Amino acid sequence: MLNNIFSDNNIQKAAKNAVPRRLFRAVCAFALAMLLVLCFSGCSAVSSLFATPPPADEAHTCTLYIECTKILENMDDFDSGKLDVLPEDGIILQKVTVNFNEGDSVYDVLVRETSARGIHMEANYTPVYESAYIEGIHNIYEFDCGDGSGWTYCVNGVFPNYGCSKYPVNDGDVIEWHYTCDFGRDVGAPIGG
């Protein structure tokens, strides 16, 4: 009864439209302002997004080695879809001597050398450990060969129990990246490391 008075009334429509139009204008103005800010700050931000690792200093050298031979011993667990990225001998990068900059971490060396050689490598930053975590190298990812599989590193034969971007490289260090299929036990890392 009372509802019918209001049900199809133009006043209702006009009242409904007034607020959204003001809101729409505000949103447009905000978007325009954001666009301008982006244009000014964008150039530097974008170039840093696409940045490649800085070139290395020739005075410092270390050794880098990447292997996943343990997969060859655990072929039953290995993801069959990834067979064509698995190297026959399990070695992704033979021992090479590479240069690095003062203060570079193990992660910096890995990023520079894999991207320079076109070897696929994915890492993400883990805030809890304040370090990069290597998810996959050469498209061989963690968990591709059982639940306990993933990438781990050792320097001069010692497995550090912290992330690779917290380990500063010294001259003559031997950095080895191993793919473990058993939480590190099979490659000689201490359990829980």
Place this chain on the structure above:
Amino acid sequence: MAYETEQRDSFSTVNPIIAFVFFAFALIMSMLLMHPVLTGISFFAALVWLFLLRGRKAFGLLLKFVLPVMILTAILNPLFNHGGVTILFYLRYNPITLESIIYGAASALMLGTVITWFACFNAVFTADKIVYLTGRLAPSLSLIISMALRFVPLFTKQAGRIALARRGAGSDASSRNIFKKARSGLSTLSALITWALESSVTTADSMRARGYGLHPRRSFANYRFDSRDAAVGGAIAAGILLTGLAAAFRVFSVRFFPSFQLNDFSPLFIAACAVYALVLLIPTIMYLEEAVKWRLLRSKI
């Protein structure tokens, strides 16, 4: 022409069980089979039917919802998924690969397809059909669901009416002051809650007055299972069987990581795709058949 009437969708009148099986098939297959050709077929079928069902309104839905979701998915995937052997460039030291871009595009297409099918589902599955489907399993639950679903639009409508009445009485709710606005909103809410309590009592009384809960009463549904339902149901069942077999024998297999691989387009694959397309186009075919029939009949008069 003066006699131009809105075309009725033929598939909307088939038995809800058949229609439900069709939608379940379309949605599950669209989600499971990521093969770009199959998703493309499914997307095309859903789009055509949505345009037939909703006309110009389908455009709005596509532009405002489906397209943004698809673009967002296609952009976000390569940013977070770096697998794949073809490295295009590096973004924050992580590789952007061709495979992750392809996978992003494929999953965007899949998502768009599923949303479009759901839009068709919404247009076809009216409340009475849902109650018909679930009514036999859980009558009181389906009643509660249909009432609960009705509450949201009902409340917004009533809130609008109260706000308008308040404005008419001099309490302006469109003030710029946020505190005044909040206070006015609370008054509206209070009135709304009072109304809701009252209307629930009225509803209960009304239901009792009409004999709800008396034992021999059942819900009424005007759906029969006629020969057309049998024919459509048979066609859908045959399609499900054939497509399911093809999927089981890995005719539609596709691999995105580490490298993108499609099966060869064998005659078997093309035949299976044709069957899949035919099944998904059943509503469109029925609609066109009806339209042609209508046109022919009218020209005779």
